[in-house]
Structures are given as structure tokens and as C-alpha cells.
Amino acid sequence: MNPELLQTFLKIVEYKQISQAADSLYITQAAVSNRLRRLESQLGVTLINRLKGQPTVTLTRYGEKLVPIAEQWMQLVHQTTNLKESANFHNIKVASAPSISESILSIICPLLMKEDPTLRYSLINGNADYIYSCVESGTADIGFTFYKMYRHQINTRKISEEHLMLVTNNLSEYPDMVTVDMLSRHDEIYMPWNDEFDAWHTMCWDSELQPLVVLDAGTLILPYLSFKQAWSLIPESLAHQLLLRDSNLRSLRLVEQPPALPVVAVKRKVPGTEQKELERLEFKIRSELYKIHQQ
CATH class of the missing domain: 3.40.190.10 (Periplasmic binding protein-like II)
Structure with a gap:
């Protein structure tokens, strides 16, 4: 089924007028009418009631049945397009304590993205419970926190420390x-x-x-x-x-020095597809904190 024809049909449904549907698609009213006739011809049914003298259009019972099908079809088209585009990138989701995100990660992530233009990060902040839950549920690929906690599906590792x-x-x-x-x-x-x-x-x-x-x-x-x-x-x-x-x-x-904060990497026990990128991120964090400690 042609996505262009379905999109035009849904615009007619949305605006209930051929003229407004045409304006929203930046095409002529004749082009909208032509697309509608082509769709009706392909399906072998009439989708809208054409009544002279009425500015708005109404759907036939076939048109009403087509609406949810067309919406699902267009959603699949968008998902397929996004899948094709996202396949060209490494999408890394990181959950961390705000102080880690806004200090260390704000330095590290841009550096890694310059080294590898295909890298894309999604950074979310939260407390330790939230970070562990995000990793456990798959909302995040990796987490960084100052707390080491036990979760059945989670591996934790101290990768550095913060004085x-x-x-x-x-x-x-x-x-x-x-x-x-x-x-x-x-x-x-x-x-x-x-x-x-x-x-x-x-x-x-x-x-x-x-x-x-x-x-x-x-x-x-x-x-x-x-x-x-x-x-x-x-x-x-x-x-x-x-x-x-x-x-x-x-x-x-x-004089009385407080204990150093362990920087804990939180990951699922079953490795994901971006394991190499997660290891690079951990290594860069260790390196950056080492430089800071030497200052």
C-alpha cells in the first residue's frame, strides 16, 4: 500500500476538508483529489462522501474502517525509516549521578563523539536506585554512581574514585x-x-x-x-x-580527609550489542579522573 496515498487520506480525515489537507501537504487540491481516487481505486471502495455545496467531507463506513489501519501502517513506515537511520549510529544510553554527568561525562562524551562521529549519547540523571533500575530494565546501557548495590541481573565494578x-x-x-x-x-x-x-x-x-x-x-x-x-x-x-x-x-x-567516593560502573550481566563502546567510555572516565588527581 502506497504510504503517500495513506498519508493524504489521513490528512483529509484530520482536516475534514480537501483544501486544508492540500495546504498541510503543500500540494494542490487537484493532487489531493487525484491521490484519493487512486487509493479508492486500489481498494475498490469509496472512502469519503462527496456532497456538493458542503465544505467538509465525511467518511463512508469503509473510510472509518481504514483510519486505524492507515494509522498503524504509517507508524510502521516511520519505525522502518528510523530503524534504517539509527543503524548508522552507535546509540548509547547512560544513566548517572548528576555530579558525574555534569562534570566527567560532560568532558568525556564530546571527546568520544569527535573521535567517532557515529556515536550518539542519551544522558539521564537520577539517584542510585533510579540508575540501577534503568540499567536493569534496559532503559540505560550503563550507569555511573557513587553507590555499590546488589541487583540479581546487574554487574558492578569500581572503575575509579573521586576525592x-x-x-x-x-x-x-x-x-x-x-x-x-x-x-x-x-x-x-x-x-x-x-x-x-x-x-x-x-x-x-x-x-x-x-x-x-x-x-x-x-x-x-x-x-x-x-x-x-x-x-x-x-x-x-x-x-x-x-x-x-x-x-x-x-x-x-x-586536615581530616573524607573517604573517597568510588565511581561504580553499572551494567547488565548479559552484554549488549554496544559492549565495545561501553568499555571505551569506562576507560576514558578512568583516564580523565587520573589526570585530575595528578593536578
Whole structure:
């Protein structure tokens, strides 16, 4: 069945006028009428009621029956076209923690795409449970998080780690090296990075005290760092980006070092078709974090 004829029929159904159907297809009314007659001839039935003096058209019972069939047919045509186009690309779906996505992946993915123009990424952010669920369900090909969790159909591997850096603004009165006793919990921009970090944090500060603000992503901290004594512990890769972007920020050295955050790659146990590209992505992340650690 000719998709062009079905598309024209569906436009007539949508607008209920030959003239508007023609306008939407950028063809003449005569061309629309010709296509409709050809379709009716192929099917051997009349699809619309032609009544003189009426601006709108109505469907015959054959036309009404054809509508859902034509819609399904056109959907298959679009899916087939998309399949042909997508076959020329490597489509990688990545789920990650926002701080990983907006720091490391924002550097790595464009580099890989320049090396291989057929690469296409879909990046989605979420918490650890969401990331594992996306990979488990196939919504994502790979996930990156600071949490290592157990799921029956999932493999996890620590591919690197992120050191936490203490950042504040240039107006703060902190010396370059500080201890936890010099940092007020009430001035903290707090993010619960993972369980190990939370355990360390509880030993250093009273968890009953209210911080300045609680966030779920390090990329949201900039407005809150404008408070004079505000401070925060964030992944090193993100800290480097923020320090380059905003000259009003500075880093401090914390005597009591927090535990490093493991960067965990999350994949299904049964490898997918893009396994090679996933391994390249993991390798690039390891390499980039190694460079940052050496700075």
C-alpha cells in the first residue's frame, strides 16, 4: 500500500476538508483529489462522501474502517525509516549521578563523539536506585554512581574514585588549611554522597544540627556559596570545573580527609550489542579522573 496515498487520506480525515489537507501537504487540491481516487481505486471502495455545496467531507463506513489501519501502517513506515537511520549510529544510553554527568561525562562524551562521529549519547540523571533500575530494565546501557548495590541481573565494578574537595568563596574568613572544628554545620551546603561519606560526616559533625541547605546534586551549589561562610565538600572533578568557571570561589585543605567516593560502573550481566563502546567510555572516565588527581 502506497504510504503517500495513506498519508493524504489521513490528512483529509484530520482536516475534514480537501483544501486544508492540500495546504498541510503543500500540494494542490487537484493532487489531493487525484491521490484519493487512486487509493479508492486500489481498494475498490469509496472512502469519503462527496456532497456538493458542503465544505467538509465525511467518511463512508469503509473510510472509518481504514483510519486505524492507515494509522498503524504509517507508524510502521516511520519505525522502518528510523530503524534504517539509527543503524548508522552507535546509540548509547547512560544513566548517572548528576555530579558525574555534569562534570566527567560532560568532558568525556564530546571527546568520544569527535573521535567517532557515529556515536550518539542519551544522558539521564537520577539517584542510585533510579540508575540501577534503568540499567536493569534496559532503559540505560550503563550507569555511573557513587553507590555499590546488589541487583540479581546487574554487574558492578569500581572503575575509579573521586576525592572530595572543600570549596568556599573568596569572602569567607577561613585559612587555607582547616579542621572540621573550624567548619560550622550551619554554614554547610550538604550532599549525602554515599553511606561511607555519611558515616564519616556523622563522626565529624552533629547530624541533628541543620545545615545551610541540603542538595541532591553538587551542580546546584553555586547560588548558596555566595553566603559569606558557606562551605561544601564536592567531588574533585566538579570542584575543578566550578573553580575555573567562577573566580569568586576557592578551595581549602581539610586536615581530616573524607573517604573517597568510588565511581561504580553499572551494567547488565548479559552484554549488549554496544559492549565495545561501553568499555571505551569506562576507560576514558578512568583516564580523565587520573589526570585530575595528578593536578
